[in-house]
Amino acid sequence: MDCGTCESATPLEVHRPAEVDVALTLTEKATSMLEDAFGDDRSHALLVGVLSGGCSGYMYDLQIVESTETPCQELNINGFRVLVPSASSHLLNGIEIDYVDRLMGGGFKINNPNASSSCGCGESFA
Amino acid sequence: MGLVRHKAAVLLLQGQGLFPFLDGLSTNHVDGPCTTVFTTRAAKIIDVCDIIPVGDHVAVVGHAMNKEALTAHLSERILGQPITITDISELNDVFIDVGDSPTPPDATIHPSFFGRMFVVPVKHEWQPTWTDDEWNEYRIDNLIPYHGHEITAAQHPLGCGLGALVHPQKGCYIGQEVLTRMRSRGKQGRELVVKTNPVDKATTKGRERSLCIVRTQ
Incomplete structure (x- = not known):
């Protein structure tokens, strides 16, 4: 295979949607659960990201991080630092983060007005 | 038995997490060389592709007619990941061997679903033996x-x-x-x-x- 010149070849233009200023909300239940998780230490942040994959094409990714090298928008929501990767901002603007208290399928849930559909488990969307 | 030309698009993916990226978007388990299918949410076929590791990179060999659709499908899902896609189709000819054809010079050999696949630099002007x-x-x-x-x-x-x-x-x-x-x-x-x-x-x-x-x- 000839890829010896690939480093000098022009990479294909990757579809990069414009970055938007993200607004998001936390429900009371989600805020309460985050207070339990964070305690009094607010040095960490909630990273709300999107990964490719899942039944519908995109998957939510929630992490508690101290910092990240990924370019992010930093928000302050209900006293919490929330980081949203700039590359995913178009997919996450307007979301509501909720917490569902169920034995099966419980946990943080994201209600996303940008999603045209979601898969059965609710973890991925299109 | 013979060698047939596969009218291919060859995309070179460079970056990190290439196998998990491709695995999350296609029907087969992608953790090394394999053939897999990229589908829409309705499970309709976008392209059937051979995944070929090339050093630290991965070549995705699909069909030329699907190149634009596949490229759009992949690139929309890169998001912030450090992955680039380079089109190296013009640099390579692709053949499918269903026998024991001689191996072309500088060929990358791959066990494809369709047969034994050869990816050959175009400079060798290798020719198929089958119509x-x-x-x-x-x-x-x-x-x-x-x-x-x-x-x-x-x-x-x-x-x-x-x-x-x-x-x-x-x-x-x-x-x-x-x-x-x-x-x-x-x-x-x-x-x-x-x-x-x-x-x-x-x-x-x-x-x-x-x-x-x-x-x-």
């Missing part, structure tokens, strides 16, 4: 679907003879819910069969027999 008609006769004898015949955007993998490329146990990927439901209920709707001529709506017409996709009972 498309000979390839089609071979495919009819061996029930092998191919691009533009059975493999089209109107089909899902289970209905056109690509069931072997749909991993039964891997996790979520685009189109997985539809394909899993078809399998678990035993209702895939259509299947690829070979019939003796004359065949109505043949997808590949042979001298005596043809391939066609029929509704299952």
Whole structure:
């Protein structure tokens, strides 16, 4: 295979949607659960990201991080630092983060007005 | 037996996490060399691709007719990941060997679903030994679907003879819910069969027999 010149070849233009200023909300239940998780230490942040994959094409990714090298928008929501990767901002603007208290399928849930559909488990969307 | 030209698009992916990226978007389990199918949410085929590790990079060899659709499908899902896609189709010829053809110089050899795949630098001007008609006769004898015949955007993998490329146990990927439901209920709707001529709506017409996709009972 000839890829010896690939480093000098022009990479294909990757579809990069414009970055938007993200607004998001936390429900009371989600805020309460985050207070339990964070305690009094607010040095960490909630990273709300999107990964490719899942039944519908995109998957939510929630992490508690101290910092990240990924370019992010930093928000302050209900006293919490929330980081949203700039590359995913178009997919996450307007979301509501909720917490569902169920034995099966419980946990943080994201209600996303940008999603045209979601898969059965609710973890991925299109 | 012979060597047929595969009218391919060769995309070189560079970056980190390439196998997990491709695994999350296609039907087969991608953690090394394999053939896999990229599908829409409705499980319709975008392209059938061979995944070929090349050093730290990964070559994705699909069909030329699907290059734009595949590139758009992949690039929209890169998001912030450190992955670039380079089109190296013009630098390479791709062949499928279904026998023991001599190995072309500088060829990358890959065990594809379609046969033994050679990716050869164009400078060698390597030539096929089979015509498309000979390839089609071979495919009819061996029930092998191919691009533009059975493999089209109107089909899902289970209905056109690509069931072997749909991993039964891997996790979520685009189109997985539809394909899993078809399998678990035993209702895939259509299947690829070979019939003796004359065949109505043949997808590949042979001298005596043809391939066609029929509704299952």
